[in-house]
Amino acid sequence: MSRYLGWQAVEFARFPQYNRGNIEQIIEIEGHENFLEAQRRGKGVLILTGHIGAWEVSSFAHAVYGYPMHFMARPLDNARLDAFVNRYRCLSGSRPIYKNESARVVLKTLNNAGIVGILADQNTLPEEGAFIEFFGKTACTTTGIARLALHTGAAVVPGYAYWDAASRKYKLRFEPAVGIVETGDTERDILENTQRFAKITENIIREFPDQWVWVHARWKTRPKGEPPLYDFL
Numbered sequence: 406m407s408r409y410l411g412w413q414a415v416e417f418a419r420f421p422q423y424n425r426g427n428i429e430q431i432i433e434i435e436g437h438e439n440f441l442e443a444q445r446r447g448k449g450v451l452i453l454t455g456h457i458g459a460w461e462v463s464s465f466a467h468a469v470y471g472y473p474m475h476f477m478a479r480p481l482d483n484a485r486l487d488a489f490v491n492r493y494r495c496l497s498g499s500r501p502i503y504k505n506e507s508a509r510v511v512l513k514t515l516n517n518a519g520i521v522g523i524l525a526d527q528n529t530l531p532e533e534g535a536f537i538e539f540f541g542k543t544a545c546t547t548t549g550i551a552r553l554a555l556h557t558g559a560a561v562v563p564g565y566a567y568w569d570a571a572s573r574k575y576k577l578r579f580e581p582a583v584g585i586v587e588t589g590d591t592e593r594d595i596l597e598n599t600q601r602f603a604k605i606t607e608n609i610i611r612e613f614p615d616q617w618v619w620v621h622a623r624w625k626t627r628p629k630g631e632p633p634l635y636d637f638l
Contacts (some may be wrong), residue, residue, distance in 0.1 A: 407490035410618060417458060417461050419600060420493045421496060423465070423497070430465075430574070431462070432466045434467075437579055439481065439580055444560075447513065448518065448559050448562050449470070449517070449520070449559040450520045451554060451561045452464075452474065452520060453523065453525055453550060453583065454522055454524055454525065454565050455608070455617070455619075458613060459567075461564040463577050464476050466566070467564075468498045472488075473498035473500070475500050475501050475510065475511070475519060476499060476502065477507060477511075477521070477524065478503060478506060480503055516557070522564070523550055523608055525606055526610075526619060526623065527621070527623070528622060529546055530626060531545060536547050537596070539603050539624075542627060544626075546625050550598075550602055554585050555585065561583045562583070564577070565609060567616055
């Protein structure tokens, strides 16, 4: 895990070198027709992703290819480091959305048929998520993607960059837009769609288990009355 994180840090440091003339030497796009079809709907696109493969490279490269996006981000505790990291992230035209501005900026972006990438494999507080099944265990998971998709009609497209050893390049893969469940029962639809998104994320991780970079306690938040799963917390 430490080796892989170091590898990604090196890739991040190379961002200033990448441009439209050389980006294909580093990363190629698979299934871009899935993204383009979703974009043509005209209601914005939510990229369902996680800490899989080269997640920093994925959003950066897609912008180099001509499709800049907004991405959800948490400010780093060190302000100078945060400014440095985001300067690199934004070199190709993408922009961060911080939590304190997320609802307003996300809705505006989607209303303008823009793109928003959301990492959906994180532990979430109960007031921000719902308990669904993830790898056979109950996990508190963000309901934000489901709420946004139901409210705006935005397409939800799984997208992630994985390392392809055969070609010795990253592949930025886009899967077909996820069918959204809409029964009219809002809370039920939010829960069912959140579970659907989590299952998709789980399937991607199962395909590339060695490329899932998640060193935090994914199952930290437990349902009321349930004991913790981690001894070190």
